[in-house]
Amino acid sequence: MSDRDLDYLDEIKICPHCKTQLSCCEAPQIHVGDGLGWGSDVLFICLNDYCSLFLKGWEHVGEQYGHHASYRYMELPGSKESNVMMVGNKDAFKGSLVDKEAIRNQNKRYKKEKEAVEELKTCVEKKNLSPVLTLLLDESALKGNKASALEYLIKLNDLSCIDALRNHTFRDGTFEQKINMNIKMMLDANFKKECPYCAEIIKSQAKKCMHCKENL
Numbered sequence: 001m002s003d004r005d006l007d008y009l010d011e012i013k014i015c016p017h018c019k020t021q022l023s024c025c026e027a028p029q030i031h032v033g034d035g036l037g038w039g040s041d042v043l044f045i046c047l048n049d050y051c052s053l054f055l056k057g058w059e060h061v062g063e064q065y066g067h068h069a070s071y072r073y074m075e076l077p078g079s080k081e082s083n084v085m086m087v088g089n090k091d092a093f094k095g096s097l098v099d100k101e102a103i104r105n106q107n108k109r110y111k112k113e114k115e116a117v118e119e120l121k122t123c124v125e126k127k128n129l130s131p132v133l134t135l136l137l138d139e140s141a142l143k144g145n146k147a148s149a150l151e152y153l154i155k156l157n158d159l160s161c162i163d164a165l166r167n168h169t170f171r172d173g174t175f176e177q178k179i180n181m182n183i184k185m186m187l188d189a190n191f192k193k194e195c196p197y198c199a200e201i202i203k204s205q206a207k208k209c210m211h212c213k214e215n216l
């Protein structure tokens, strides 16, 4: 999803055939070979089963093309131009209603990832761990972005990252191993270790944990 204005999701469009509000649906994937695309991720479609266009369409398509299908009224976002979609049954598009909240959240996440990538460039001089953690903990961030965040994690050498990383459930097991290796390297470099009993960070040569008082 590109970074852009999402106001079009709130457009109110009305079907000229039945005066019902059009539904915002995901645009069907079109094969590149077909030479056309909608130029939009969403389409506004009249899903009213009693819409006159849809009711009359069956007969029309049958006569014109000899197959069982009808039309749904459709408009593209930001356009008043009338279009029709051919549908083979009344449930077509009803399963592809756009979840506006989900799209807004995806867009927010994407923006946050982009900002974090930008902030990585100056994170060492600013001692700013935040963009590094944003990328490492974002399960939807690009692999390449997460990999560079991991490099900055080592450069920052800030042990305060450990709690957040330990408390996160990584979906990618290989990535989690890399994180664990990096934590180990950082602890070693700082002559520290994690207490096996309470997980607090303590001196690597400690014989007794200063937090939970366990003997090590």
Ligand SMILES: [Zn+2]
Pocket (backbone or CB within 6 Å): 015, 016, 017, 018, 019, 020, 046, 047, 048, 051, 052, 053, 073
């Ligand atoms: Zn209609």
Ligand SMILES: [Zn+2]
Pocket (backbone or CB within 6 Å): 195, 196, 197, 198, 199, 200, 209, 210, 211, 212, 213, 214
């Ligand atoms: Zn302890």
